[in-house]
Amino acid sequence: MSAAISPADTEQITVVIPARAGSERVKNKNTRRFASYEGGLLELKLKQLTRTSQIDRIIVSSNDPVVLEYTSRFAQEQGDSRIEALERPDELGRSSTPMSVFIQYVAGLQESGTMMMTHVTHPFIGSQHFTELVRAWRQAASAGHDSLLTVTKLQTFLWDENGPYNYDPSDERWPRSQDIKPLFEINHGAYLIPFRVMRETGDRVGNHPKMYELPENVVLDIDWEDQFTLLQDIAEAKEFRGISIL
Template identity: 70%
Template sequence: MSSSEQTSADAVDPITVVIPARAGSERVPQKNTKPFAEIPGGLLQLKLQQLALVEEIDKIIVSSNDPLVLSVTEDFAKTTGGSRFIPLERPDELGRSSTPMSQFINYVATLENHGTMCMTHVTHPLLRAEYFRELIRAWREAASAGHDSLLTVTKLQTFLWDENGPYNYDPSQERWPRSQDIKPLYEINHGAYFIPFQRMREVGDRVGTTPKMYELPENAVLDIDWPEQFQLLEDMALARSHRGVSLL
C-alpha cells in the first residue's frame, strides 16, 4: 500500500456496530438465543456470523442485560478468535421493556468517542453480510454528500387508507390509479442506522437532522416480533439452507 493510500485508509472513520439484545422478550421467550434454523445460538449467533464476514466493521458491541446473550457473544468471540466482538453488560434500568428507547440511545452515544455507530438487530435474520457491505458504502457516500446519518427504509407505493379513506392518492382524480403513479411513502424498517457517535450526542438520537433514507428490499428486512413470525422466518431460512443458499 502506498503512503497516500495508507493516509486515505486511516482517514476513514471506524464503524462500530451496536446490537441491542435485552432480556425478557415478552412475545417470543428467549427470542435472541433460542435455536433458529439449526443454529444453536439462534438469531444472535446468526447475526454475529453475518457480521464476522464484513471486514469494514471495526467493532461489534452486543449490549444486553441477559447473561445468556452475553455468554453466547463471549463464546463466539473465543471460538472464532474474533476480538472485534464485545459482550457489554447493559445497566439493568436500560434493559426493561418500559425503558424509553431515547434513554437507551443516549447511553449508546457514550460508548465510543469517535467513529460511526451502526445499530442493527438480530431480528432481521435475512439481512446478510452483503447488505452490510452495501450499507457501509452507502453511508460513506451519504456522509461525503453532507448527510449526517443514514437509516434503512422500505418503499411503500400501494393503496394506503386511514380512517377517512384513501391517504396517499386522490380518488376524485382517478378511482384506482396505477400503483406506480402513487406518491411513495417510506417505512422505517430498523434494519440499520448509521450516525457518528459525536453527532448522536449532539442531536440525542440515532437519526440526525439531514438523514439519508436508504431503501432495502422488503425480503431482506423481514422482522421477527411474534411467535408466528419466528416460525415463518425459520421455515424460510431452513428452505434456503436446504437449497444451498447461504444465510450469511
C-alpha cells in the same frame, strides 16, 4: 445543527446490537435455535457481521447473562477480537425504558467513529447488505448527510380514517400503483450515525438523514412467535436449496 461530517466520523464502524433479557412476545428469541444455528438469531447475526470486513467493532449490549456468555464464547472460539459482550445496566434493559434513554447511553460508548445499530431479529440482513450499508453511508456523508437509516418503499393504496391518503381518487379511482407517490416505512434494519452526532442530537437519526431502501423480503422482522416460526421455515427452505443467509 451538527457540524459537517469529517473522515474521523466515518472511518471506524462500530456495530451495536441491543439484545435485552426478558422478551415478552418471543421467549428466548435471541439464543434459541433458529434453523441450523444452535446459538439462534444471535449466532446468525454475529456470523453475518464478522463476515463484513468493513466493520471494526461489534458490541452486543445486553442484561441477559446467557447472551453475554454466548457472545464472549463466540468471540473466543472465532478468535475475533472485534466482538465485545457489554453488560447493560438493568435499568436500561427493561421493556419500559424509553428508547431515547438507551440512545443516550449508546452515544457515550465511543468518542468518535460511526455507530451502526442493528438487531438479531432481522435474520435476512446479511454480510452483503452490511457491506452495502457501509458504502452507502460513506457516500451519503460525503454528500452532506449526517446519518443513514434503512427504509421500505411503500407504493400502494394507503388509507386513513378519511379514506385515500397517498393518492387522489377524484383523478383516477384506482390509479396504477407505480404512479402513486411513494412513502417510506422505517424498518429498523440499521441506523448509521456518528457517535458525535448522536450526542448532539440525542437521537439515532440526525438532522439530514439519508434514507436507504432495502427490499421487503430482506427486512422481514421477528416480533411475534408466529413470525419466528415463519422466518425459520424460510431460512430452512433457503438452506435446503443451498442459498446462504450469511
